[in-house]
Amino acid sequence: MRREIIRGRVSVIRVPYLEDHARHSNAEGLQLPTKDLDSAAVPLILDKVSLTLPSAAGPVEILRGLDVTVDRGERVALVGPSGCGKSSMIAVAAGLERPTGGRVLLFGQDLAGLDEDGRARLRRGRVSLVFQSFHLLPNMTAEENVAAPLEIARVSAASEIAKIWLDRVGLGARGRHYPHQLSGGEQQRVALARALASRPALLFADEPTGNLDAANAAKVADMMFELIAETGAALVLVTHDEHLAARADRTIRLRDGRVAVPA
Secondary structure, three states: OEEEEEOOEEEEEOOOOHHHOOOOOOHHHOOOOOOOOOOOOOOEEEEEEEEEEOOOOOOEEEEEEEEEEEOOOOEEEEEOOOOOOHHHHHHHHOOOOOOOEEEEEEOOEEHHHOOHHHHHHHHOOOEEEEEOOOOOOOOOOHHHHHHHHHHHOOOOOHHHHHHHHHHHOOOHHHOOOOHHHOOHHHHHHHHHHHHHOOOOOEEEEEOOOOOOOHHHHHHHHHHHHHHHHHHOOEEEEEOOOHHHHOOOOEEEEEEOOEEEEOO
16 A cells, blocks of 8 residues: 555555455345354444644644544445545545554454454455445456455355346446446446445445546445445445435534534
């Protein structure tokens, strides 16, 4: 992972997270291996989390004492001006970036006690991410992109599950197409299918409709909320779209790395 300060915020650049990303799916009766997960554990707690990073002009405070809790099945929107710390909060919450201060508890586990491999093991199958950029592997078909994390987890039914989830996002007939043969909206739907095929307990979505036109953005948003409700996953959604944020159960507004309006 590489990090850098861009316009006063951290930009996290990471290889696609396929290795983190498989647990179980009971779609159409297909079963994947499960991992122990405390069903009562709160998916996410940020306790006085801060993040300061160096820059050419000196240390930059990105996050400043954030207190945020996301309960099981809860849909939370993060809104605020560019550079306020929304994407940085997701990076810290998902264990992709270590905070400077405070605690991050993911499913009851304090991330401070885990190394990078330990954080990846904790995320695997429990946490998925969808980004503004689709992060599809260009040399794989849509079906292969969805199946890849499941195959890494040695799921024998990976291909069948991928087909089911592509059908769920309306791309059942496009499974053999490569990313460059798909529209932006179709690529994001593939990314959404990949994220949800393992039925994670927590989905981070960072501007998932930001690169799409209005019609495709509405279609992706509808599918995301419908499938999130079906799977029971918690959702942390970063967006500039107030109408999209209004669909969440709760909205958190960030300004200058702080919660401006507590939910």
